[in-house]
Amino acid sequence: MAQVKSDIEIAREASWKPIQEIGAKLDIPEEHLLPFGHDKAKISSQFISSLADRKNGKLILVTAINPTPAGEGKTTTTIGLGDALNRIGKKAIVCVREPSLGPSFGMKGGAAGGGYSQVIPMEDINLHFTGDFHAITSAHNLLSALIDNHVHWGNSLGIDTRRITWRRVMDMNDRALRDIVAGLGTGNGFPRETGFDITVASEIMAILCLARDLHDLEQRLGNIIIGYRFDKTPVYARDLKADGAMAVLLRQALQPNLVQTIENNPAFVHGGPFANIAHGCNSVIATSTALKLADYVVTEAGFGADLGAEKFFDIKCRKAGLKPAAAVIVATIRALKMNGGVKKEDLGTENVKAVLAGCPNLGRHIENVKQFGVPLVVAINHFHSDTDAEVEAVRNYVATLGGEAIVCSHWANGSAGAVELAEKVAALAEGGASNFAPLYVDDMPLLEKMETVVKRIYRGAGVVASDTIQAQLKRWEEEGYGKLPVCMAKTPYSFSADPTVLGAPTGHVIPIREVRLSAGAGFVVAICGDLMTMPGLPRVPAAERIFLSPDGYVEGLS
Structure with missing residues (x-):
């Protein structure tokens, strides 16, 4: 059997086109592209504004079952589907998130797709790219510095340093920084407990990904609540006069990034909030712009x-x-x-019984997506070890739920391996069967919204929240934040709060450890179970296999 090339080898051998040619496919004039080298560019806000009156294309979401160490390939499928739609004559754009350095050097080793379904330049996208995450980190920590500086110089706003909720961030997994004491030493301010989150958990990341334009961005930045006064009234970033400077740092980062797939089709890679501790989608401005420029926009949402x-x-x-x-x-x-109980080292052996035992996890996700009124298809991301009997078992199972499962080989064959999927997706989208509606209404109380997600999506019995947390939610409702949606921050590996419970558990409770008001982003975060907003590195980090070759190439990214 021939040796399989690594993702980075495939990406490096790809025949890429100058980014101006990719922009020309979308009728973006060169003067509205801000090039970063020859193979990536930002799209100007002026051009985006000019698209307002255009009709939207069709929006396709790619999601997945709960992630396992065995791999699912959601980003790879997103890119493969986008390429396949172009292959069958549709004008399609892929919209995905930017990878975070933390997971890239931690578990993943990269997140730009895989095999022959990747976005390129893969090394740049997985590393510093166009500097968006650095800008978000800088804007976040500028606000942190202004808070402590304000307290140092007299604290005219009367900030209660015990109730400062704004932490610092960095785009790296570092568990040692989760809880720290800042301000130690003479002349360094007033000591207080604080900590670091990873950049993709920053409210500023969420704000950038939900903002419609620069004006909306600056308003949202000003609405950030950094803590509370001694009388328990909120202190906003605008009270510190921080919103203007933060917007300046984010001005360029707000512009979507244009790159290309291995097959030279356009892709927007922009923003990257985590889906377990944030809302897990690429930016609204990138998705909305793509919908004005293409017949189909294929986007992903993180984790399951x-x-x-x-x-x-x-x-x-x-x-x-x-x-x-x-x-x-x-x-x-x-x-x-793996959901059916097979260990990772035994996954290469045919086991139809285990496949069927694991199928309820897939079935649960099918039922959940249907709750939102969106028609769907299952994509079986094919591995060479899959047997015909195992594949047929999944097909038959999905059929019992009234759906269809299609085998895709885009990792190995690029767009040619996802043509059947593209044809099915196009038929669903054009069929007009979507009757989309959110799970809950705006007027539902915050705790009830959390209960609704737990009962209808996780199939749990409900939430467990202390009297303190319930009182906090009530106060936010009284202050006018009751209509905000909720962002459940939970382990991605299970429908429960226990990452070891695979399959499709029912009847469990979800403990809410903490709630955070993201007033600028416009949602309330419920941190559940043992979830950490600053991940740690695994025993053997991906960083240990990432290096520069003697000829200067990056090796080890995947």
């Missing part, structure tokens, strides 16, 4: 449908007025077998 798809529907679509036409749920035989 219980997190990413739910937040895509309940937060992003609600906030931006988007109406998805169809959805794709990605599954692999390997991941289903």
